[in-house]
Amino acid sequence: MFERFTENARRTISAAVEIAAETGATRAGPEHLLLGLAADERGTAASVLAGYGLTASALRAATPRPGGRRCLTDEETSALRGVGADADEVFRRIEQEFGSAALFDQPEPPVRSRPRDWLAGPLDAGARKVLELCLREAIALRHREISTGHLLLALLRHDLPGPVSTAVRRAGVTYGDARRRVVHALRQPR
Template sequence: MFGKETSPFAKVVTAALEETRQRGDRRLGTEHLLLGLLRDPDSPTARALGVRVADARAALDALDQAALKAIGIDVGVPPKSRPRRHPAVPGTALTTSARAAINQAIKATTRRTRDTAPNHLLLVLLAQSRPDPVAELLDELRIDRSASRARLT
């Protein structure tokens, strides 16, 4: 769907789709793309951010709970139980901002530089502003965007 299935960019998008499915979300958003970038802790993008994927997942859960609480829904502490099985998320179920971020990252590369597409995707995500979910997640994680950009480039 996004080029060779072994390309770094395809791996990131596949990881983002899996993160979307695990959370039980219906559409892949920019926040899922960030989680997909963090899945490989040795990747240049994960090192540039300096955040573990588990911490990003916890921060995203905290944002979800805060949003629900803001409208009067208190979910409390979720019970420790077996994780629910969620159906696969189709690769076409992208939010508008996720589709735009992916397109920008692809357009920023050439055939010879396609392996740098995850770096370009991170740069696109770092440039997002509120109310985009990835901007809120980056703020929740207290990521210094300019320092992350400098470490990546």
């Protein structure tokens, strides 16, 4: 399947792995793929995201940093406020009761060594699922190659994790509208 990816799509996936490593994640996830898409200004996905006002820096700010305190989405924080709770106080009490490491993300356990293909490498299960879905997106559109646009559509179909999902939703990005924009962009001569 790797041979079907365009050069930009391959660069995006490599960038996602680098971004994950920079942020301390043990594997690249869907949020890192989205950051890679936004960072590649030559890609279809970056231009579509820019049309919604989503830049690499805005998405990076919305991406939780592994090894730090687990983030709550805006909806979760609102739900806590709705019942009269303060998120900072909740965190303080959990740390007081269970220790300061209780709210820190734990790294994924190491995968047993076995022969791997390119997709099984430094990507988590969510990112691997996105790569499967981008092949389906390309097939559905009757495209021979898998571009960054197909990666974006697969990410939107898969659902992004918490805070990144909130940022994308706030920008008004929907699968249907993004699909229309990607198809239009892919029809344009380069």
